[in-house]
Amino acid sequence: xxxxxxxxxxxxxxxxxxxxxxxxxxxxxxxxxxxxxxxxxxxxxxxxxxxxxxxxxxxxxxxxxxxxxxxxxxxxxxxxxxxxxxxxxxxxxxxxxxxxxxxxxxxxxxxxxxxxxxxxxxxxxxxxxxxxxxxxxxxxxxxxxxxxxxxxxxxxxxxxxxxxxxxxxxxxxxxxxxxxxxxxxxxxxxxxxxxxxxxxxxxxxxxxxxxxxxxxxxxxxxxxxxxxxxxxxxxxxxxxxxxxxxxxxxxxxxxxxxxxxxxxxxxxxxxxxxxxxxxxxxxxxxxxxxxxxxxxxxxxxxxxxxxxxxxxxxxxxxxxxxxxxxxxxxxxxxxxxxxxxxxxxxxxxxxxxxxxxxxxxxxxxxxxxxxxxxxxxxxxxxxxxxxxxxxxxxxxxxxxxxxxxxxxxxxxxxxxxxxxxxxxxxxxxxxxxxxxxxxxxxxxxxxxxxxxxxxxxxxxxxxxxxxxxxxxxxxxxxxxxxxxxxxxxxxxxxxxxxxxxxxxxxxxxxxxxxxxxxxxxxxxxxxxxxxxxxxxxxxxxxxxxxxxxxxxxxxxxxxxxxxxxxxxxxxxx
Amino acid sequence: xxxxxxxxxxxxxxxxxxxxxxxxxxxxxxxxxxxxxxxxxxxxxxxxxxxxxxxxxxxxxxxxxxxxxxxxxxxxxxxxxxxxxxxxxxxxxxxxxxxxxxxxxxxxxxxxxxxxxxxxxxxxxxxxxxxxxxxxxxxxxxxxxxxxxxxxxxxxxxxxxxxxxxxxxxxxxxxxxxxxxxxxxxxxxxxxxxxxxxxxxxxxxxxxxxxxxxxxxxxxxxxxxxxxxxxxx
Numbered sequence: 102x103x104x105x106x107x108x109x110x111x112x113x114x115x116x117x118x119x120x121x122x123x124x125x126x127x128x129x130x131x132x133x134x135x136x137x138x139x140x141x142x143x144x145x146x147x148x149x150x151x152x153x154x155x156x157x158x159x160x161x162x163x164x165x166x167x168x169x170x171x172x173x174x175x176x177x178x179x180x181x182x183x184x185x186x187x188x189x190x191x192x193x194x195x196x197x198x199x200x201x202x203x204x205x206x207x208x209x210x211x212x213x214x215x216x217x218x219x220x221x222x223x224x225x226x227x228x229x230x231x232x233x234x235x236x237x238x239x240x241x242x243x244x245x246x247x248x249x250x251x252x253x254x255x256x257x258x259x260x261x262x263x264x265x266x267x268x269x270x271x272x273x274x275x276x277x278x279x280x281x282x283x284x285x286x287x288x289x290x291x292x293x294x295x296x297x298x299x300x301x302x303x304x305x306x307x308x309x310x311x312x313x314x315x316x317x318x319x320x321x322x323x324x325x326x327x328x329x330x331x332x333x334x335x336x337x338x339x340x341x342x343x344x345x346x347x348x349x350x351x352x353x354x355x356x357x358x359x360x361x362x363x364x365x366x367x368x369x370x371x372x373x374x375x376x377x378x379x380x381x382x383x384x385x386x387x388x389x390x391x392x393x394x395x396x397x398x399x400x401x402x403x404x405x406x407x408x409x410x411x412x413x414x415x416x417x418x419x420x421x422x423x424x425x426x427x428x429x430x431x432x433x434x435x436x437x438x439x440x441x442x443x444x445x446x447x448x449x450x451x452x453x454x455x456x457x458x459x460x461x462x463x464x465x466x467x468x469x470x471x472x473x474x475x476x477x478x479x480x481x482x483x484x485x486x487x488x489x490x491x492x493x494x495x496x497x498x499x500x501x502x503x504x505x506x507x508x509x510x511x512x513x514x515x516x517x518x519x520x521x522x523x524x525x526x527x528x529x530x531x532x533x534x535x536x537x538x539x540x541x542x543x544x545x546x547x548x549x550x551x552x553x554x555x556x557x558x559x560x561x562x563x564x565x566x567x568x569x570x571x572x573x574x575x576x577x578x579x580x581x582x583x584x585x586x587x588x589x590x591x592x593x594x595x596x597x598x599x600x601x602x603x604x605x606x607x608x609x610x611x612x613x614x615x616x617x618x619x620x621x622x623x624x625x626x627x628x629x630x631x632x633x634x635x636x637x638x639x640x641x642x643x644x645x646x647x648x649x650x651x652x653x654x655x656x657x658x659x660x661x662x663x664x665x666x667x668x669x670x671x672x673x674x
Numbered sequence: 675x676x677x678x679x680x681x682x683x684x685x686x687x688x689x690x691x692x693x694x695x696x697x698x699x700x701x702x703x704x705x706x707x708x709x710x711x712x713x714x715x716x717x718x719x720x721x722x723x724x725x726x727x728x729x730x731x732x733x734x735x736x737x738x739x740x741x742x743x744x745x746x747x748x749x750x751x752x753x754x755x756x757x758x759x760x761x762x763x764x765x766x767x768x769x770x771x772x773x774x775x776x777x778x779x780x781x782x783x784x785x786x787x788x789x790x791x792x793x794x795x796x797x798x799x800x801x802x803x804x805x806x807x808x809x810x811x812x813x814x815x816x817x818x819x820x821x822x823x824x825x826x827x828x829x830x831x832x833x834x835x836x837x838x839x840x841x842x843x844x845x846x847x848x849x850x851x852x853x854x855x856x857x858x859x860x861x862x863x864x865x866x867x868x869x870x871x872x873x874x875x876x877x878x879x880x881x882x883x884x885x886x887x888x889x890x891x892x893x894x895x896x897x898x899x900x901x902x903x904x905x906x907x
Binding site: 143150151152153154156157158159160161162163164165166167169171172176177181187206250253254257259261262270271272273274275276277278279280281284287288299306307308309310311315316317318319320321439443444445446447448449450451481482483484485486487488489490491492502503504505506507508510511514515518 | 715719720728729771775813818819834837842843846851853854857858862867870875879883884886887892893895897899904
């Protein structure tokens with residue numbers, strides 16, 4: 102098979118169209134660069150009916166929205182793929198576990214994510230200074246704040262000014278009013294002495310420009326919004342950049358194999374496989390921006406071996422793929438008898454929680470380092486596959502027959518509809534050099550590209566944190582006046598701690614730093630080993646706070662893009 | 675179309691445009707079916723291929739589908755206001771699920787066979803041919819987990835499985851969603867919990883909290899802020 106050369110040399114090639122790639126596309130194209138964007142999946146635009154899942158009814162899907170290997174979060178979720186991608190496997194080292202969620206499509210995982218848009222706070226960039234574990238970032242909150250501000254205004258996020266030191270306020274749209282189950286949560290948390298504030302989600306409760314609509318409260322942000330009233334990379338960054346007249350070549354179904362370099366070790370472009378004709382191409386560019394997601398970028402770099410970069414591109418430190426870490430997670434739920442037979446009204450609200458608890462114990466000495474926030478769920482949602490399973494299990498609590506058949510089942514389902522409140526913790530783990538992804542020397546995907554092998558185990562820090570989550574959940578949910586559901590998971594089950602990867606906040610594989618031996622990129626997301634390659638996904642995160650990573654990916658990608666432009670102007674690259 | 679006919683059409687792929695007649699009778703005409711297609715629901719290419727593949731197959735035979743229909747309507751009969759499980763298309767749904775999630779195939783097929791075998795033992799007839807009283811006697815013996823005789827545990831498992839599929843199939847159908855009373859999935863404006871609900875629950879919004887929330891009369895005004903992040907519009 103012969104590699105097909107592009108005749109054109111682009112100013113920049115951007116690998117990946119998620120949060121980081123989208124931001125790079127917007128900023129760099131608007132600066133006048135001639136940009137190519139390579140996305141491994143197909144085109145996607147939720148405003149076009151052929152892609153739309155929003156406002157569809159469960160019966161429009163023959164499997165009633167059930168999940169499948171083709172769409173892990175169900176038929177109506179916007180993310181193609183998920184835990185399994187046909188033809189693109191990954192492996193796990195014996196005795197370790199990592200769940201890897203991938204979505205190959207324009208916009209990647211930004212199409213379905215929870216829109217929880219939290220800034221990292223001053224402490225989050227310097228945790229080693231607090232607890233001596235892991236490493237500090239080479240930058241601090243003040244370096245990123247101007248970019249968080251710009252991201253807030255460009256994309257839109259609702260929230261409220263709370264003046265909490267490590268939960269910095271931003272330029273917020275006003276939040277929606279709480280729903281009934283959320284009032285129960287607020288009351289329970291208050292009684293337990295735990296704070297609750299309006300949530301912070303990138304959903305437009307007001308318009309921010311004339312191109313995007315405002316939220317119409319269908320509660321389906323995970324389905325991607327046809328009015329562009331929530332953030333996704335395609336709808337809020339790439340399409341607007343195209344409309345602004347940027348020189349953007351958007352290439353979908355292009356699976357990048359490696360970054361190519363010349364004999365001095367400078368990047369010359371990327372080689373990729375066009376998934377439609379299955380042929381390999383070489384696209385030439387002066388600068389390469391990697392934004393394929395923390396693990397996919399690590400994979401591409403490790404597969405980019407040359408005489409200059411013998412261990413893979415950017416890997417002279419040996420740290421590409423190392424320090425992989427995800428958020429912790431654990432959950433619990435409560436049955437609220439006072440919500441039985443409740444009046445039914447439309448409470449879809451925005452797609453996600455209207456209230457949440459930010460981490461509140463930074464000043465306390467605890468059995469574990471770092472913290473977690475608490476997310477809230479419940480309400481009278483739209484039925485989909487699985488609704489009505491075990492229709493009267495709650496009769497165990499309220500008395501009455503469990504099982505059976507006939508008209509009583511109907512009544513039981515209605516009686517209990519919308520009477521459960523749930524909480525989930527999302528916490529910070531400690532990055533470990535020994536948790537990593539590497540190239541599996543025995544396995545290739547269907548494109549012939551060597552795949553990743555994961556090595557990941559939680560430490561006692563995360564397990565102890567999950568224990569604290571469970572104790573907190575119990576306090577709050579008890580205080581709601583409801584009846585806790587299920588058993589409290591004990592040590593034998595790691596206190597209900599999710600498996601690494603399951604929270605889909607994986608970061609750290611190309612971490613930034615000032616010391617070339619201890620980091621992969623500098624503090625502007627530029628490879629130490631190769632000045633014309635930048636990493637703009639979550640790979641450069643030194644530590645993943647208990648905040649969802651997207652807002653920080655966006656802010657850092659904007660900051661790195663500004664730096665890139667400046668470096669070009671100064672003819673440094 | 676009566677139930678029997680509709681089940682027959684299901685057997686040969688009700689969603690298929692053309693009619694494919696299987697069977698070995700020499701006079702049966704075999705039309706080439708149009709490619710089975712669903713109305714769009716936002717599928718990508720891979721998913722379309724999968725759906726077409728599943729829809730072009732059939733799994734249950736006529737007898738099995740008839741038994742499923744009888745059982746579904748015992749589990750969820752019609753009432754004065756709403757139709758039964760089969761009115762809501764539950765047998766078609768179960769047929770699809772069996773093909774789409776193949777790990778259901780053996781337990782369902784085996785469970786149906788167990789039910790007939792048990793029914794034959796007790797009454798000398800297949801389950802679908804029993805009268806109401808006999809149906810009730812068998813269902814009562816397998817419908818209540820924890821109360822089932824040890825030798826009927828297989829039946830309990832099957833019944834539980836069928837109850838789950840029937841209930842989820844019904845409540846995700848158009849009839850079922852209406853029956854449940856779910857009010858959303860349409861453009862609207864969320865402006866808080868209705869007053870009467872708050873009162874009935876003995877709850878109230880805090881003034882301080884409400885002051886932070888969106889004024890829905892200004893939702894279409896474009897947001898602007900001062901330098902400190904205070905919203906001006």
